[in-house]
Amino acid sequence: MRDSYRKSNLSKLLSRVVDTLDRAGKKYAILKFPASYRERSIDLIAIDRKGENVVLRIKSGSKITKEEAEDLTKASLALGSVPIAVSDDPSLYDNIIYEKEGVYLMNERTLENLYNKPNEIIALYKKGDLYLVVNKNFIREERLKHDLSLSEVSYLLKLSRKMIYQYEREGGMVTIETAEKLVDAFGAGAVSSLTHEAIKENFMLRAEKVLKGEELKLPKEISLEGKSFRLKKSAPDYIVKGTDVSTIIDATQKDYSLKKVVKKTAECVKLSELAWKDVHVVASPDRAEAIADELSTEVSLNRIRLHKIRKYLSGFSR
Secondary structure: OHHHHHHHHHHHHHHHHHHHHHHOOOEEEEOOOOOOHHHOOOOEEEEOOOOOOEEEEEEOOOOOOHHHHHHHHHHHHHHOOEEEEEEOOOOOOOOEEEEEOOEEEEEHHHHHHHHHOOOOOOEEEEOOEEEEEEOHHHHHHHHHHOOOOHHHHHHHHOOOHHHHHHHHHHOOEEEHHHHHHHHHHHOHHHEEOOOHHHHHHHHHHHHHHHOOOEOOOOOOOOOOOOEEEEOOOOOOOEEEEOOOEEEEEEOOOOOOOHHHHHHHHHHHHHHHHHOOOOEEEEEOHHHHHHHHHHHHOOOOHHHEEEEEOOOOOHHHOO
């Protein structure tokens, strides 16, 4: 009974999130692999013309598992996106984004405000502090307008000269305490609310240091170049980011049933129709024909590149 109630709530939350994305002018694909919600890491991927791409997980609580975080992070790096978890947990405050395991957790109202209400003030919460965004150009212009040196501003704000210089050069995020000092010195325009762009910058700076794509050794039959990102709990086995973004399904794996390969491929086709390039399916010759037959009844084969490989690929083994 409790599980049925949770599923109903998650379904309603997903519908409301989709409505938010519709009003924000985003295109999206809802992923339903694996079929079990508990085994899945990514529920939805959305893109728009401004490049404000999102990889989403719909949650019934505030805990982000390690495997969820890894898949959300890898998919976001491949797509130039932001990993977001939207939860119905009542303990989450409106207009506060919580950084957990490298994923940005928020309630649905905060998501709505982030994309559809630019006048709302949204802050990031991490390690016990709230953060806002520094407006680097505004600070520099105000300092020069009042003919203040970096040293003078440093003394006035009781912040190091190096910090002031960094704020002017790189921007970034500051605690509420520091934000108040900047506002007192330069005016309300010195700091601003979190935006998608600010979250993405924060994510990319951190994620690219700890998680880098791999050079996947592909056979000559597959002409793909770029960094590969392996997912564990989603439809693609690999996302390859080069000039374009492609997905790979490794059907040479012994534990992959024909039904599973077809389902994973059909879900990846949703992504290819969204914005990505072809779906590559790697299979042994004895399975390739059966896979093609099954796929022909489910999806358009124009989106799929089926590669026959005579032996298992060590690069694809798990």
